[in-house]
Amino acid sequence: MKFRCERDLLADALATAGRAATGRTGTLPVLSGLRLELVGDKLTVTGTDLELTIQLEIEVGGERDGGVVLPARLAADIVRSLSAGKVEVSVDGDDVSIAGGRSQFAVRPLSLDDYPRLAAPASSAVTLPSGEVGEALRQVVRAASTDEARPILTGVLLTAEAEGLRMVATDSYRLAVRDLPGASVLGADQKVLVPGRALSELQRLVGHASELTLRLGERDATFEVGNTRLTTRLIEGEFPNYRQLIPASYPNKLTVARESLMEAIRRVKILARDATPIRLQMSADSLRLTAITQDVGNAVEELDAVLEGTELTVAFNPDYFAAGVEAVGGDEVTLETLDALKPAVLRGVGRPEYLYLLMPVRVP
Amino acid sequence: MTNHAPRRTILHVDMDAFYVSVELLSRPELVGRPVVVGGTGPRGVVAAASYEARRFGVYSAMPGSTARRLCPTAVFLPGNHDLYVRVSRQVHEIFRETTPFIEPLSLDEAFLDVTGARRLLGDGATIGRHIRERVASVLGLSCSVGVAPNKFLAKLASVAAKPRVTPERVLPGFGVFEVVPGREIEFLHPLPVQALWGVGPATLERLQRLGVKTVGDLNALGEVSLVSALGRASGRHLFALSCAHDERAVETDRAMKSIGHEETFARDLHESGELRTELVRLSDGVASRLRGAGVGARTLTLKVRFAGFTTITRSTTLASPVATAAAIISAVDPLLANVDPTPGVRLIGVHASNFGEPVEQLRFDDLLAQTLAQTPDNETPDNETSHPASTDWTEATVAIDAIRQRFGDTAIGPASTMSATGLRLVRRGAQQWGPDHDREQPKRG
Numbered sequence: 001m002k003f004r005c006e007r008d009l010l011a012d013a014l015a016t017a018g019r020a021a022t023g024r025t026g027t028l029p030v031l032s033g034l035r036l037e038l039v040g041d042k043l044t045v046t047g048t049d050l051e052l053t054i055q056l057e058i059e060v061g062g063e064r065d066g067g068v069v070l071p072a073r074l075a076a077d078i079v080r081s082l083s084a085g086k087v088e089v090s091v092d093g094d095d096v097s098i099a100g101g102r103s104q105f106a107v108r109p110l111s112l113d114d115y116p117r118l119a120a121p122a123s124s125a126v127t128l129p130s131g132e133v134g135e136a137l138r139q140v141v142r143a144a145s146t147d148e149a150r151p152i153l154t155g156v157l158l159t160a161e162a163e164g165l166r167m168v169a170t171d172s173y174r175l176a177v178r179d180l181p182g183a184s185v186l187g188a189d190q191k192v193l194v195p196g197r198a199l200s201e202l203q204r205l206v207g208h209a210s211e212l213t214l215r216l217g218e219r220d221a222t223f224e225v226g227n228t229r230l231t232t233r234l235i236e237g238e239f240p241n242y243r244q245l246i247p248a249s250y251p252n253k254l255t256v257a258r259e260s261l262m263e264a265i266r267r268v269k270i271l272a273r274d275a276t277p278i279r280l281q282m283s284a285d286s287l288r289l290t291a292i293t294q295d296v297g298n299a300v301e302e303l304d305a306v307l308e309g310t311e312l313t314v315a316f317n318p319d320y321f322a323a324g325v326e327a328v329g330g331d332e333v334t335l336e337t338l339d340a341l342k343p344a345v346l347r348g349v350g351r352p353e354y355l356y357l358l359m360p361v362r363v364p
Numbered sequence: 365m366t367n368h369a370p371r372r373t374i375l376h377v378d379m380d381a382f383y384v385s386v387e388l389l390s391r392p393e394l395v396g397r398p399v400v401v402g403g404t405g406p407r408g409v410v411a412a413a414s415y416e417a418r419r420f421g422v423y424s425a426m427p428g429s430t431a432r433r434l435c436p437t438a439v440f441l442p443g444n445h446d447l448y449v450r451v452s453r454q455v456h457e458i459f460r461e462t463t464p465f466i467e468p469l470s471l472d473e474a475f476l477d478v479t480g481a482r483r484l485l486g487d488g489a490t491i492g493r494h495i496r497e498r499v500a501s502v503l504g505l506s507c508s509v510g511v512a513p514n515k516f517l518a519k520l521a522s523v524a525a526k527p528r529v530t531p532e533r534v535l536p537g538f539g540v541f542e543v544v545p546g547r548e549i550e551f552l553h554p555l556p557v558q559a560l561w562g563v564g565p566a567t568l569e570r571l572q573r574l575g576v577k578t579v580g581d582l583n584a585l586g587e588v589s590l591v592s593a594l595g596r597a598s599g600r601h602l603f604a605l606s607c608a609h610d611e612r613a614v615e616t617d618r619a620m621k622s623i624g625h626e627e628t629f630a631r632d633l634h635e636s637g638e639l640r641t642e643l644v645r646l647s648d649g650v651a652s653r654l655r656g657a658g659v660g661a662r663t664l665t666l667k668v669r670f671a672g673f674t675t676i677t678r679s680t681t682l683a684s685p686v687a688t689a690a691a692i693i694s695a696v697d698p699l700l701a702n703v704d705p706t707p708g709v710r711l712i713g714v715h716a717s718n719f720g721e722p723v724e725q726l727r728f729d730d731l732l733a734q735t736l737a738q739t740p741d742n743e744t745p746d747n748e749t750s751h752p753a754s755t756d757w758t759e760a761t762v763a764i765d766a767i768r769q770r771f772g773d774t775a776i777g778p779a780s781t782m783s784a785t786g787l788r789l790v791r792r793g794a795q796q797w798g799p800d801h802d803r804e805q806p807k808r809g
Contacts, residue, residue, distance in 0.1 A: 149698035172727045245728050359726040
């Protein structure tokens with residue numbers, strides 16, 4: 001194998017695919033590498049940890065077809081560090097030579113034979129507007145759990161709802177539900193559970209393109225954005241019945257300007273160390289935020305707000321609350337509550353497609 | 365290095381053959397005979413041996429079977445942990461007459477920072493002698509006291525203060541031994557290198573290859589050589605100790621960094637259900653101590669040791685600190701569900717750390733119950749796994765603490781820890797001789 005390529009193009013490809021290669025040298029060391037395959041002028045770069053696969057195709061100046069597995073981290077570090085301009089990569093006996101400018105590296109490759117064969121994605125494809133999907137991912141993925149002890153909650157549920165697509169995620173402290181009307185990807189009763197980690201990688205990719213293609217297989221889902229293809233295993237199991245968590249009605253509804261609320265949280269949070277809760281004291285025409293950290297100090301900020309219902313104080317984890325206010329969008333946000341120990345719901349005014357349900361923190 | 369802080373005076377008080385001595389208070393006929401507490405069940409290890417038994421080479425943590433072989437004439441007692449806890453509390457009351465800065469290491473040893481008490485009560489050795497006299501006159505027990513400018517030397521000093529055992533007889537010790545400030549090196553350097561905290565069998569072997577026998581030899585190697593031989597952390601740590609440097613403070617229960625309970629089983633457990641019962645018991649004990657210290661914990665760690673001695677730990681960090689048994693259980697239960705018990709489990713432990721004000725991040729409880737029930741390898745029936753994690757346990761917990769305060773720890777506990785003979789609750793230090801003592805009563809005498 002031998003090819004030439006612009007440094008930036010190759011560096012980006014190695015970095016992107018490298019995000020799926022595993023950092024751990026576990027049972028299959030070859031997974032810490034990236035597979036490069038050259039056919040004509042087309043170079044395919046693949047990284048996988050068997051759960052998540054990221055594959056890119058880039059145009060290069062091909063000279064000799066072939067394949068090789070390079071240590072992902074090392075290869076990316078080398079290419080990024082070369083001086084700008086052309087990079088030449090060639091298999092040279094036992095080593096892979098990476099050269100650019102007046103620098104020359106020889107790297108021992110990993111075993112190409114050990115690299116897993118990856119299944120071809122399903123043939124039936126659906127095309128989605130990537131802008132809207134990107135926004136929905138941003139709003140939902142944040143609520144998925146990262147705790148591997150509860151694998152089901154590390155997934156984002158994609159389900160058919162109201163002639164569209166619905167995305168749902170929860171880490172058992174908060175729940176995010178987002179509807180994408182008109183995006184019919186799934187059959188009437190079809191549901192899939194996509195790992196949150198894969199979707200946050202997808203979120204990084206969708207920024208650049210206008211269209212996103214989804215191919216759903218039996219056990220995996222493939223997303224195609226521009227020259228990049230991301231395949232992830234689906235999580236098996238039943239997502240909890242999230243509907244029962246959303247109370248039918250709330251007696252109290254607070255409306256407040258979103259931007260000023262976000263700024264107030266940002267300030268008050270300085271005194272909310274770690275997970276110290278922020279207390280929200282709601283009265284008829286104001287909202288008072290308080291954070292107290294023992295032996296450190298406290299912060300208070302008062303905002304104009306409108307409360308329909310009874311006065312109430314609720315405490316939230318500052319990060320979860322800030323993430324919700326940020327996610328709902330819109331100029332104004334509503335916070336609906338039952339009492340200090342029941343789930344509260346955040347929505348953006350005029351944004352019916354998204355809700356963020358949050359459990360309070362019990363404070364002494 | 366300049367140090368502007370006043371020189372500290374630390375005491376390490378170590379009860380002499382504590383469990384045995386407590387037993388002998390009520391069995392004076394056994395005084396002067398080899399007596400062993402613990403070591404009675406199939407897995408039992410010796411919890412304590414009288415100095416007479418030590419003449420035969422019997423030591424604590426030795427398997428009971430070995431102890432019996434070495435000293436067939438010894439009297440083996442099953443141990444009465446509740447009694448030791450009570451006596452230990454009385455010992456601590458005496459400590460508290462001197463200083464509030466007490467760090468208990470176990471029921472029978474503790475560090476005391478008496479820096480502030482010197483002006484009132486005299487120097488460290490005087491305070492040490494006073495404590496010894498009080499413990500002897502009030503409780504009829506003897507202890508050895510090490511006095512030094514830091515914890516590490518104080519612990520070594522108490523060893524030097526201990527009675528000495530030869531195969532022929534037991535020689536009385538100094539009772540109080542002081543490492544005089546300025547003469548730390550003189551005391552420390554002739555000691556064998558094993559005296560340093562952190563020198564285990566592997567490190568010892570490496571050091572021996574370098575010709576290191578004493579702490580002085582190790583010090584002479586210098587920090588650079590030690591770091592290259594043992595790694596950065598270990599090398600620096602040991603070098604600092606060999607210079608008699610140890611800045612660690614005496615940590616009272618409130619300032620502790622972690623609270624945990626472990627249990628070694630009499631036989632290996634193979635079923636998730638059994639393990640879960642133990643988990644509930646341990647979590648309950650940890651929760652009780654967290655509340656006692658007025659803190660909540662964000663990080664919970666499950667420790668599992670398999671029959672082959674492989675040990676794994678699994679941790680989870682919660683959004684906010686918790687201090688109720690229900691919250692701890694719902695955090696560690698999924699960790700246990702991912703452990704395959706079929707090879708046989710010898711020990712499990714629950715540890716809490718990362719402390720903060722005990723606020724509780726509530727969860728969607730029904731949702732949690734569902735996902736727990738679905739976790740693979742979880743053989744317990746659904747109704748048992750559905751913890752009402754965020755139902756109101758606060759008031760119930762307050763009531764539990766009040767009942768325990770008034771009627772003792774075994775007056776109330778989780779239903780799954782109930783057996784025909786009553787509640788089996790976790791007690792601090794109870795794992796030291798395995799759970800054999802209340803099930804298999806050995807013959808006495």
